[in-house]
Each structure stands twice: as structure tokens, then as C-alpha cells.
Amino acid sequence: MKLQDISMIRQILPQEMPFPYFPDRQSPWLLCQSMQAEMPISDLKQSELSRFLMRPLVQPIVASCGGVLRRHDVMAVAHADRAMRLGALGPAATRGLEVAYQSDWLDFCLSFDIWSGEQTTRKAHNLVVQLGFPSEHAALLWQFEQRAEVGAYQSSLHPVRRHGRPTLAWCRLDLDLQSGHCLIEEIQSDWLRFVGRARRRLQHRAPRSRALRLTSDYEQSLQQRYAKIWADVMMLSVLMLLRDEFAVRDVWMHQPEPGAKLKGITWGRLPPRSIYTRLPRAFGFQQTREMPPMLGSKHRSTARRAVKEDQSIFWRLHF
Template sequence: MQYLEAENIIKSLPQGKTLFYYFKDRYALMLLSYFVKAGKRKHEIQTSAFSKLLTKPNVKQAMSNAGGKILSEDIFDSQWPLQSECYRLTLGTWGSGYQYYDQMSRQGKNLVLQLNFSSKHNRPYQRLIRPDDFHPFEYEDHPISDGGHHTLAWSRIDLDLNTGEALIEEIQNDWIRFALRSKAAADHKSDSIYFRGSLLRVNQVREYVDQVLLPHIKLWDEAMLAATIWFLREELGIKKIFYHTYESGATLKKIAGTLPPRSLYTALPKKFCFRETHEQPTFLNPSVRNKKRRQLLSNARFQLLSWQS
């Protein structure tokens, strides 16, 4: 997408004020809520692409509460546990003008949705890790929030509001990767370690990773993809969401060297009921002039999540 398109989207939405609550398997309730809308019967879910979500415990509970009624979105939206994790969503852009250096499917900009920690995490993080100006679990060359938030994860998105389509270019996380690396180093020391420019106490690193960060380690990929779908659907009205496959994503973005974790392009979208398809975002086609590039695109397979209305 063009820079002005991304900037106009950012300017039209509240910055730093959008909270996103997540708990295990919330995505299943959310996807079913979008599917049933004003009303569908159970057998319509059973014969749909979302049928496997019926095995989730929170979905079973919601269905039980509904009895034999026609299912509406309220039935799934009202299923809420006593405890959940709170995140703050912010927006940014990504793209230097060099398409393949930026690992993008077409020239231009990506919109970046950032999933940021709340004060529930930040207070013990400050107490245990005690960073100065430098935060050892952040990587500033990646599209993290620059508004004073600590970014747990982000998604890069290309989209076209005219066609109502979006392409998730990537979902990524630095914070947990670096934190786990510091924990591995701490396990071999008895007092303190130097990690990415910071002096960290071994016992505090262990407490932080094993207690404070643990819930986010378990949830981050689910929460990030759920937040992305929620944002595209609720804030932008997009109902056709593409996601790269592992192979085509690496080929089209010309990723050299270390490839991203395979599970983020296989197990995760499969869990969310994406299906593989030869269909592709229509906004990719006009930007392809190179014959070899057109051939790569024609052979590419994507993953698709869509709602008929």
C-alpha cells in the first residue's frame, strides 16, 4: 500500500487507547461470533470451515448456555473468563522503499499492528530487570512501538480498502526470544550476566521469565493473530484476509538466510481456520511487471480466512 494510505488509516483511528483483552482460545469465540452474526443453527457451523472450533471448551460452554436456540454473536461474545491478559494496540508503518530488503510482497508500505504489554507486566518488569535507557529485550530495527510502550509482538499488513482484502505479511516477536535467551544464559551463572548491554541479576531474570512473562509466552502468537483479525474486521471492515504460506511467503518476499519459524505459517493459521488456496489478493497483480515475478505469483499459494457477508 502507499504511504499516504497507511498514514490516513493511522490518523483515523485512536492512537494508544485501544485495549485488547485475550485469554486462551478467545479466537475461537471471536471467529464463531463473526460467522453466526444475527443467527445460525449448530448444523450450519458443523458443515462450515469453522466446525473444528466446536471442540474448544469455551465454545462448548457457550453452546451449552445457548441451549437449543438459534446461535447469535451475543452467545459467543458473552463467554468471558474471570481472568484475561490486557494488551494495548498501536499502529505504525514499515517500509524503506526497498521491497525485498523489507521482506514485502509488493513495493510500498506495510501497516504495522503492535501488541503492547500493559502495566500489569511493565511494573514487575521494571522492578526485576531494571533497565536504564536501553531495554535488553527490544530490537529497535524492527517495527515496535515508539510511543513509550513495550511491544510484545507485531503483525505487518498489506491491504486495499477498495477491494476489502488484506494480506498478513508476517507475525513476529523479539521480546520473548531475547528473554528466553537471557534465561538460558542465567541458568549457567550464579550471580549476574551481561545481556545485550545490560547487567541483569540471575535470580531476577529467572523470576521474570518464569512468572511474569510465562502467560505471554503461552499466548502471544494466538493473541497477535486474533488482534490482527479483530482489527481488520472491526476497525477497517475487511472480511477477506490472506496469509502467506511458509513456502510462498519466503519466495515472494525473497527471504534469504534464516527463515521465520515454520509454525507461524502452518500450525497457527490452520488453528484459525485459514484454508490454502490458489486465490491471491487482487492488489498484488497490478504491481507485477517482471515476467519472472508474474510466474512466481501465478504459482504461489496463500491461506485465506473469509466471511461471505
């Protein structure tokens, strides 16, 4: 991306955006991006969208829709934090909202930065979307006496916040505003991994210490609360931002091997494969040998050489 494009985006967006998350929020949101205004359940069952019908938040909507599912009702549940503004909610939306409101909400927040370092495909700049911990995390820091350790749980070499809520995860984007395409360069989290590293260090140096007990309890709380959801929350927040704020219609994401080649990752710890395999698959990305239109011929040649002729190169999600 160009610096002026990122500067313009950061001027448009607030410094911080609330992002409430409730379990399975991604399912109704993804469904309403792809379905027609009204669809018979029998037709949905015969389509690629059938995978959503038994999801925890979609199932109660389906059960109350009378055989025809309205996109408006599905959207209301996906945007349960402001559903009352949508008006004209049917019984299906009402039932789905009841389930959503009874679930456990987390008030994450988004903030934005610029990345001009290494591991960018086009050797340019990325827009960074930072996922801040929900407010409940402050109580965990106090409870387990971890406030003094906050700096040790994130790297100054990574695009994390220096002030405000600590960064649970971040996503780097190469966004082409003219074509409406976006390449997800990276989704990553330091915090949980660094807490585990601190706990292992204490096990070696002070196996009977109070610090070890507190750090272990803190790690366990983090794992129970965030380990299984942080990547889903990060992906959903980015997709909603791209679709709702910038009208992006095509989102691309790296595959592990060609992605490492394109970003120049030739040594050190490679990114976890699950982030570049399980995560895009769970959000409906399709594997493809096509490439983002903003990539030049040199990037395309590098990507093709990284895989066999019959293997996919990127993930692609088209809204």
C-alpha cells in the same frame, strides 16, 4: 500500500487502542463471523463450524441455548468487554459471560506505525500493528530488576514502539482499502527470544551471578504468562481490527516457502514455520493456490515457482 493510505488510517485510528484478552476469546468471535443469525445446534454439528462447539468459551453458550444458537449471544461473549451495550442478552449469553468474566483478563494495547523497510512483498509500505504488553508486565520488570535491560530485548531495526508500553509482538499488513483485501506480511515477536538470549549469555559469562538468577526468573514468568498466547492475541487483534474498523472480507497470509521468496528472504534466520502454519490453521484460514488481487504478474510468477504445481501458495480467510 501507499503512504497516503497509511497516513489516512493512522489519522482515523487513535494513537493507542485497548485490547482486552481473555482465554479463548477468538473462538466465539470467529464463530459469530461465519454463522447465521440463528442456527440449530444439529445444523452446526454438520457444518465446518462444528470445530467451535466444544471450545471453552463456546461450550457453555451451547449448553444454555435450548438447541438454537443465536449469533447475537455468541457476539456478546466475544465482546465481553462491552457486552452490556448490546442489550437483549439471552440465557446462553449470560452463561457465556459468566465464564468469560471468571477468567484471567489481560489488558493488552494496540498502537500503529509504518514500515518502509525490506521484506515487503510489493516493495512498498506496510501498516504496522503493535501489540503492547499488558499493564501487569511493569510489575515483572520491577520485580526482576529488568527495567535497565528493556532496550536489549527489542531491536531498533524492527517496528517496535520507542515510547510507552514495550512491544510484545507486531504484525505488518499490506491492506488494499478499495478491494477489501489484506495480506498479512509478518507476525513476529522479539521480546521472549531476546530474553532467552540474554539469559544464555549470562550463563556463559556469569554462571553464579544474581543477574542470571533474576533474568532466569523473569524469563520463566514471561514464558508462563505469554509464550503460548502472544501469537493468538496478535492474530485476533488484527482480524478484529480489519473486520470491525475497515470491513475487510478477505485476509491472506503467506505460506513459508513462497512467502520467503516473495519477501526476498534469501539468507539469515527464516521466520518460524509455526507462525505461518499452525497459527493460520487455528484461525480457520484455508490453503489455496489463489493469490491476493493486489499482487502483480511478477509476484504471481515468483510465488508459483516457489512451490510444486499441486501445492498451496497462500492462506486465505473469508468472512
